[in-house]
Amino acid sequence: MVDLPQKKVGIVACSGEERAEGTVTRLAALQVLEQLRAQDTVTICLPLFLAGGEGDRAFARFYPTIAIDGCDRRCAAKATEMYSGKPAASVVVADLLRERSIGTAHRLNEAGRQAVDWTAEHTARLVDELLDRRWDRRAGEFFDEHKTTEAAEPIEATCACGSGIPVQMVEIAGQRVTLIALPVIFRQFHGVGRLPSDQVTRELLDMVKIYNVVPAEQEADYLAMLEQEYAAYCAKVTT
């Protein structure tokens, strides 16, 4: 069985440069990522949903994501939903503030630093809640809790700076299709010594279906593509 790394939660902060609350989102996200839940979280820069590639735009479908916004314009939550996938949870700093004067975007005062701590702790609790639930990467939403389908674990964590979710463009029945996680699936199958065969091709399809929508009527086309692409991959890495 292919060994996929543990499930993680995505964190997307608005980082709004012109408001103190934006600075709070950035520092709170960093506190969660670096200290409170370092092993359980990954992040991405919000602009990469537009400026990046398909792998970046797959972020919120791949990871259950918490959007942290400074104000009720909710740039992080809305842009994440528009360009990637609906956030699993959302935090608005302005709603959490007990003290209205938190300093400036450049220099938070003591109340601002406390707001960072509250926001980070609140977000960490949300991370824990999300880790207890099962995320469907095909649908970009939680599994129905009553379903018994085996949940997939996410692939190796990726970072904020454009490495994104590994994707591969393939041709299926004359159409160009972007498949999430295909490179890492190939790498991991090859890494455990699985050589191209009909059985392996079917297992590859099962794995691809965890991360992507595969129309039932196109399964034969996907199998043909996977057979060809995996053979090419194996030939490439062994030369």
Place this chain on the structure above:
Amino acid sequence: MTNDHRIVIVPCSGIGKTYGSVSREAAYVATEDLRPAETQLVALSLLVLGDEQARAEVADNVSITIDGCQLACASKMVKESGGTIAKNYAVLEVYRRHRQFKPQGIGELNAGGQQLAQALAEEIAQEIDALTLAEQTGGQHG
């Protein structure tokens, strides 16, 4: 620059690398400390969302962008928003000019990061002065 036409400063929102923090810090130093009357900070997240006011500010003024990595999100989003980039700064290139200031830290920049941000902000201030002079004399800059 007139009050109607201020130079827009757009730093990247980089959250994963120290250069993103340098970008943000330099933007604050330039807009708050060095040239507050001539500049205006525009949040990248608003451009990502397509906020009309932010897009209009970028479209109606020239911009200086500061990018923390080669993905150049700030520059791309300004262009995407119909803006004109008078000058782009890549923090890595600035660091190559000021190697004595080695930045570290993301949430909290070390002294080297602060000094690099100050050096970058001073370069930006010089560019702002040149753009302002060009506008006052009706000449072309660049």
